[in-house]
Amino acid sequence: MAEPLLQLEELTVHYPLRRGFLRRVVGAVRAVDGVSLELRRGETLGIVGETGCGKTTLGRAALRLVEPTSGRVRFDGTDLGAIGAAELRALRPRLQMIFQDPGASLNPRMTVGRAIAEPLEEHTGWPPARQAARVAELMEAVGLDRDLMGHYPAELSGGERQRVSIARALALEPALIVCDEPVAALDVSIRAQILALLEDLQARLGLSYLFISHDLGAVRHLADRVAVMYLGRIVELGPVDAAPAHPYTAALAASAPDPEDWRHPAPAEAPLSGDLPSPAAPPAGCAFASRCPEVMAACRVHAPALRAIAAGHRAACHLHDPEMRA
Amino acid sequence: MPDRGRPVLEVRGLEATLTGRSGARVQAVRGVDFAVASGECLGVVGESGSGKTVTLLALLGLLPETAHWSGEVRFEGRDLLALPDPVRRRARGAGLGVVFQEPLSALNPVFSIGYQMMEPMRAHLGLTRRAAAARAAELLELVGIPEPGARLGDFPHQFSGGQLQRITIAMALACDPRVLIADEPTTALDVTVQAQILALIRRLRAELGMAVIWVTHDLGVVATLADRVLVMYAGRVIEQATTAELLGDPQHPYTRGLLAAALAPRAPRPRRLRPIPGHPPAVAPARGCSFRPRCAEALAQCAAREPPRIVIGPRRDVACFWDPATGGARDG
Numbered sequence: 001m002a003e004p005l006l007q008l009e010e011l012t013v014h015y016p017l018r019r020g021f022l023r024r025v026v027g028a029v030r031a032v033d034g035v036s037l038e039l040r041r042g043e044t045l046g047i048v049g050e051t052g053c054g055k056t057t058l059g060r061a062a063l064r065l066v067e068p069t070s071g072r073v074r075f076d077g078t079d080l081g082a083i084g085a086a087e088l089r090a091l092r093p094r095l096q097m098i099f100q101d102p103g104a105s106l107n108p109r110m111t112v113g114r115a116i117a118e119p120l121e122e123h124t125g126w127p128p129a130r131q132a133a134r135v136a137e138l139m140e141a142v143g144l145d146r147d148l149m150g151h152y153p154a155e156l157s158g159g160e161r162q163r164v165s166i167a168r169a170l171a172l173e174p175a176l177i178v179c180d181e182p183v184a185a186l187d188v189s190i191r192a193q194i195l196a197l198l199e200d201l202q203a204r205l206g207l208s209y210l211f212i213s214h215d216l217g218a219v220r221h222l223a224d225r226v227a228v229m230y231l232g233r234i235v236e237l238g239p240v241d242a243a244p245a246h247p248y249t250a251a252l253a254a255s256a257p258d259p260e261d262w263r264h265p266a267p268a269e270a271p272l273s274g275d276l277p278s279p280a281a282p283p284a285g286c287a288f289a290s291r292c293p294e295v296m297a298a299c300r301v302h303a304p305a306l307r308a309i310a311a312g313h314r315a316a317c318h319l320h321d322p323e324m325r326a
Numbered sequence: 327m328p329d330r331g332r333p334v335l336e337v338r339g340l341e342a343t344l345t346g347r348s349g350a351r352v353q354a355v356r357g358v359d360f361a362v363a364s365g366e367c368l369g370v371v372g373e374s375g376s377g378k379t380v381t382l383l384a385l386l387g388l389l390p391e392t393a394h395w396s397g398e399v400r401f402e403g404r405d406l407l408a409l410p411d412p413v414r415r416r417a418r419g420a421g422l423g424v425v426f427q428e429p430l431s432a433l434n435p436v437f438s439i440g441y442q443m444m445e446p447m448r449a450h451l452g453l454t455r456r457a458a459a460a461r462a463a464e465l466l467e468l469v470g471i472p473e474p475g476a477r478l479g480d481f482p483h484q485f486s487g488g489q490l491q492r493i494t495i496a497m498a499l500a501c502d503p504r505v506l507i508a509d510e511p512t513t514a515l516d517v518t519v520q521a522q523i524l525a526l527i528r529r530l531r532a533e534l535g536m537a538v539i540w541v542t543h544d545l546g547v548v549a550t551l552a553d554r555v556l557v558m559y560a561g562r563v564i565e566q567a568t569t570a571e572l573l574g575d576p577q578h579p580y581t582r583g584l585l586a587a588a589l590a591p592r593a594p595r596p597r598r599l600r601p602i603p604g605h606p607p608a609v610a611p612a613r614g615c616s617f618r619p620r621c622a623e624a625l626a627q628c629a630a631r632e633p634p635r636i637v638i639g640p641r642r643d644v645a646c647f648w649d650p651a652t653g654g655a656r657d658g
Binding site: 157191267271 | 522547550551583585593594599603
């Protein structure tokens with residue numbers, strides 16, 4: 001098999017927790033806690049979990065926008081932690097990110113044309129005519145009307161703004177795009193347009209996506225494989241159409257509203273109650289034990305390891321460990 | 327199911343025109359009628375610019391001074407908008423609970439949660455301080471805030487986003503409203519917290535006979551919560567039906583498009599989404615159907631005039647000339 005485009009090895013990101021007048025470090029928030037995964041070329045890997053599970057930090061660490069506490073990020077064979085600032089800057093064009101709220105990530109005083117040309121000015125040294133031709137090509141590729149070139153972000157709809165930020169991300173022909181909740185803020189009809197656009201661009205340009213979302217529903221339409229995160233760790237990683245193996249994945253799937261739900265009586269209780277435990281003081285044993293509908297005595301003592309349960313499918317749950325079940 | 331006969335809240339012929347910063351006038355709501363009975367949940371579906379939020383603000387009497395509106399809002403038989411301001415505020419405060427999408431806009435950062443919950447109870451229900459505090463703690467427990475009594479003295483910044491939204495729902499429920507009006511209160515929350523809130527609302531409807539008007543763009547939320555649904559587009563109701571009719575047999579091409587574009591998290595295999603082309607109009611066109619520029623089924627008459635609301639069943643109507651059963655024009 002070809003070498004994966006992106007490899008995370010035991011990646012850990014801890015944020016210091018400070019207290020008091022002297023802002024002394026009294027502990028650490030374990031945002032990402034020993035995550036290993038691979039993103040293949042041309043693949044979409046979904047990263048799913050609730051607010052606070054570490055998925056956004058993972059996406060940023062994968063692009064080395066935050067410095068990992070330990071562990072390694074390899075992009076296309078290069079260890080991103082072992083190279084200098086100049087080398088990293090040379091790699092930057094190939095590593096891009098799209099955010100949830102394009103209103104906040106676009107400069108309000110820059111026209112659409114300028115916003116898309118900015119990465120070209122910064123990295124290519126192309127003459128203006130060539131840059132303008134590339135901007136026109138990018139606007140066409142993301143389905144933006146050429147007339148919008150002189151408009152400002154405030155004059156655009158949410159969907160159009162997200163198209164502008166996608167065009168910017170594509171400008172330097174990236175290999176990897178980290179998409180952090182790119183459709184969460186959009187209307188239903190526009191959300192489907194943007195997901196279809198991302199899919200179409202991937203097929204045409206051979207892009208690889210890390211697609212981050214709290215909504216398993218959105219991820220399922222785009223991803224090839226899904227990693228489910230809970231309190232900084234991966235609890236399940238498998239193909240998108242495999243049945244959930246971890247009770248947390250099952251609860252996430254059951255929580256997502258589905259237009260077919262009118263056919264069945266609504267459940268009296270939500271699939272999951274309570275909130276995530278504090279990532280500053282993770283519980284002993286399995287982090288999900290406090291909310292798990294299938295919790296066993298062993299779960300509160302031993303943390304389950306991520307283990308293979310089928311080809312290409314791993315889960316960190318004692319339910320899949322014959323010894324623990326006995 | 328509770329009594330479905332008499333509506334507790336009824337809106338008739340609501341129109342609202344807003345004036346933008348540039349002075350431009352936008353007709354945001356163009357003739358909206360609906361009614362909701364005790365214990366019933368009405369889903370209002372629409373995207374940006376559909377007029378759904380303006381409809382809610384108009385019926386609450388919360389439109390800005392520069393807005394022009396007309397129509398009737400009958401709450402328990404009284405026309406709310408015809409009442410003098412203080413009387414209307416009292417009726418609204420006691421009878422209607424309101425939750426908006428952004429919890430921080432509904433909470434004052436410098437007052438404790440307990441104070442903000444207790445004030446309306448003392449004003450509208452005449453409770454003593456002690457009784458109001460007990461009730462506030464009870465409500466926080468109801469919406470799933472752990473150790474509610476100990477948290478009454480905490481300030482908004484000491485809670486998570488999901489907890490704050492649950493607190494605003496507890497505040498909306500504080501005065502035993504006859505109608506809970508919610509504008510996308512779960513859109514910004516995790517799906518797990520959303521599922522908790524939806525389960526809570528279903529329970530309260532059944533236990534208290536509260537009527538609910540729930541605005542959302544998510545047909546999945548409608549499927550699990552609403553008895554009936556209005557679909558709004560460009561300031562008008564374009565389809566109205568029971569939830570089962572609307573999701574099982576949608577009639578308007580826009581409703582059908584929303585369903586084809588909706589995420590299906592529990593389908594055995596994810597299908598390809600079919601997006602609706604274009605985007606919702608900021609201003610309704612001067613002539614013809616507002617949805618025509620995005621519609622794959624448009625007929626010749628759709629350009630000439632706006633389709634009227636056509637009654638196609640008991641409490642079911644659709645504003646469209648096209649008939650999905652024949653693929654041609656509707657009879658009549």
